[in-house]
Amino acid sequence: MHHPDPAPRPQHPVRVLRHVWIPLRDGVRLAARVWLPADAEEPLPAVLEYIPYRKNDGTASRDVTLHGAFAQAGYAALRVDCRGSGDSEGVMLDEYHQDELDDAVDVLAWLERQSWCDGNVAMIGKSWGGFNGLQVAAMNPPQLKAVVTVCSTDDRYRDDVHYQGGAVLASEMLPWAATMLCYNARPQDPEVYGESWREEWFARMERTPAYIDTWLGHQRRDAYWKHGSVIENPEAITAAVLTVGGWADPYRGAVLRLLGELSSPVKGLIGPWAHTYPHQAEPGPAIDFIGECLRWFGHYLRGEDTGADRLPALRAWMPDPAPLGSDLTERPGRWVTEDRVPSPHVGAREFALRGSAALPATGREAQEATAGEAVPLRSPLAVGSAAGNVLQFGDLAGRPGDQAGDDGRSYTCTSAPLTERLEILGEPEVELTVAADRPQALLAVRLCEVYPDGSSRLVTTGLLNLTHRDSHADPQPLVPGEEYRVRVPLFVTGHAFGAGNRVRVSVSAAFWPWVWPSPEQVTVTVRPEGGVLRLPERPADPARDGEPTALPTPDPPAALEVTEVPATRTVRWDPVAREQVVEMTFSDGTTVDLTDGLTRTETELNRFRLREDDPASPVVECERTDAISRGAWDTEVRTYSRMSSTPTDFHVTNRLVALERGEEVFTRSWETTVPRDQV
Incomplete structure (x- = not known):
């Protein structure tokens, strides 16, 4: 397939503000990293990504591919850690808590007051950041003119990692809760937060909840799940929405629903990808996603005629038939377009x-x-x-x-x-x-x-x-x-x-x-x-075939060293006990910031065990480790989570352990029983 050359775009030198504090209405401060065009003389539109995954080390290698590229193209770009995550103050009480959404409105108002921002802002995010971009847009803050939402949903009960079709997602609910338990227990960076980091770390670990208890406590689609589900009132969104998904990602249905629900400008894009940004997508072909975003921002933040408003309603990858194993890196196929969704051609x-x-x-x-x-x-x-x-x-x-x-x-x-x-x-x-x-x-x-x-x-x-x-x-x-x-x-x-x-x-x-x-x-x-x-x-x-899309452009340089570790998945079967064990490992690997030595290593293990003739036998176990260090400062958080059931109840245990320089300094345990409610 021929890929056209991407449209030439500016290549501004970039200035990075590594640590910026954003004050909120209640005195809590959020931690941000800001990328600015170093030669900018006028206030600029801004692009905000707002997630709980640690800007310093958790997503640092990915952030530069987005925000560094946006700054090169002439935008102010921010990566903000949500309340209770990274170096930000406070405690994260749940996903998409009202505090999180109110904080985002405060961040947008703060942005408008900055000398380098012209008050026109877009939000971008994948998964969590895709969710809250839509949710904040539904609050209609005046600064928010555009949203790019990737691998997200309009309906938190229908399309997320908790329930599917009214059934408990065993493979996702506890594993995601276990990951967030570990993430929320990580310490602030002393070089950013100062001498009181340890006191704040312990306070955060004492107060952070185990999300699984809340999620299991709402087994029906009730008011809890309606909160943050923009399908409840899609007319509230006035910002222009570019909604993006992948055929290997479970959130993909929301792309088609949003095209039918929203009355604001909206376009959809679905590739062959999994739960990834499309410029880093697997399986391929990856695309020049930065260029797609800049076309969207140029039109809706700057009023430029980029053609964003004339895009087809939907651009989707139509995969060709491919025998198993023949498309491990790239799925053959072509782009197709639809001017309306639902389409009269389907x-x-x-x-x-x-x-x-x-x-x-x-x-x-x-x-x-x-x-x-x-x-x-x-x-x-x-x-x-x-x-x-x-x-x-x-x-x-x-x-x-x-x-x-x-x-x-x-x-x-x-x-x-x-x-x-x-x-x-x-x-x-x-x-x-x-x-x-x-x-x-x-x-x-x-x-x-x-x-x-x-x-x-x-x-x-x-x-x-x-x-x-x-x-x-x-x-x-x-x-x-x-x-x-x-x-x-x-x-x-x-x-x-x-x-x-x-x-x-x-x-x-x-x-x-x-x-x-x-x-x-x-x-x-x-x-x-x-x-x-x-x-x-x-x-x-x-x-109605689409135009080929451009290949990804090179990432901006980053002073990071990343050691990747491949995921694994094994299935073991004991024919005597009639027991199956599925084990999966994932890892962000090790990331080292070469400018200051900040180092993070993360591992995840999920184990799913049952006997195939016993409904009371299923057990899910999740182990997490997250080690963060710099020189003599050496911390590690470990969590162990387990879920089992009887015919009437779910049983969940969680254990959190924190270490400094290899010595255990904090432990906390939870045990919860939740009645089954028609599941």
Whole structure:
């Protein structure tokens, strides 16, 4: 593919203010790093990233690729640590707490008062910063003119690491809470904070909560989850929003929803990427994301005619069919565009699901599918380990593998070989008639592409806790034996099925370690007649293919030394105990700031254990370490978190240990029992 040269842009010399204090309304100070064009003579628009991951060492290597590049192009750029994180004062009580959002409004007002800022500000962020960019925009502060939100969501219950389809995300909820417990216990830097750093460190560790207790305490979509979900009042947002996602990222559905919800200027961009910024994206192709941002900022902060307002509503990567393992670094495909979302060019292609086969059908044919015997589905609880991670960062270890083994232990419907290529773009869904022999049950639905060699590629997935079949706010138990018609939406996707390949739907009543199992061993009966797969078919049309995008530009220089450590994922099976153990390790590696010797090393281990015939056996364990030092100043935080369950309750334990120069100086433990609420 030809990539056009990016438009030439200014290359200002950059001045970095390494540590700046921002005072808030209640006297708390937030820590910021600021990049400025060194030759600027007039006040400039500003770009703000506002996250809790430590500007000094946690995201330092990534920050320069964004904020250093924005300053080179003529913007003031800031990386601010949220209250209770990094060198900032205070305690972080939860994700997206009202304090966090009010603080952001204070930061925007402070920016307007700075001599180097003209009062026009954009917020940018991936994940946490993408969330709060939308949430702050919904508060409508006058300075905020534009938002670039990457891998985020408009609905905190529907699309985040806590619940999916009303089911507890075993693979994400405790691991993310464990990570934040460790992050929130890290000390301020003495060279920034001063002599009282140790006193503040201990106060922070004493007061920081374990988020898992709050998240498990809200198993329904209640007011807690509505807070920060901009879908509740999208009209409140007046800033121009560029919403960005990736087909390997679980938040991607919000891109299409925001395009339909927002009344302010909004454009969408979805690539083949995982949970990463698109200029550093894996799998590729990565793009000149800095250029995309500058086009957005130029128009909405400076009033320049950059063409941002004339972009298609959606630019999306349409992946070509690719056998498993053939696209580890880059997914072949092309860019496609839509001028409106929902698009009039995308229609529902229906496949009638019956027995162990799926035949194309529409209208009356779908309703007159041949009746078959109801299929009892008593899934081994260990089904699902081949699906990879829910939240993927592009590493090979987290990607899904061949689904054929799990297909063999699921209820499957497989089409005849396709006679021609089939492209889809949007949200697939499956409708089924099911019954269960217990009051609680779940369904996991996988859409796969089956190649002639029998390998099965995961295209997308859908989850539904059947007590949430009608409402996430008011779940109702099943009546054992009663049949229910249920609709299972799958994660939004863009995909091309190759001619000669087959479409497969696989259904299971368990999906570990993604989803916490139902409280009792349950048999779900699937009635074959009337089952339907709806695919958002988008016929190929060269007139709606997109322009190739530019390759990433070189990163600005940074005085950082980064040692990367690859992620790992292992699955062990004990055939005697019938026990499965899935273990994953992640690490930010080691980052050394060559200007002052600040050094950080971080490791994460997640372990998921269960016996495939015992719903009371699942255990999730998470270990975290975060070591931060400079010369004689030497600290380390360690956390251990564990979650298990009975048929009636979840049990969670957390332990926090802090060390100085290798000696233990602080410990704290939590134990919590939370009743299960229709999960």
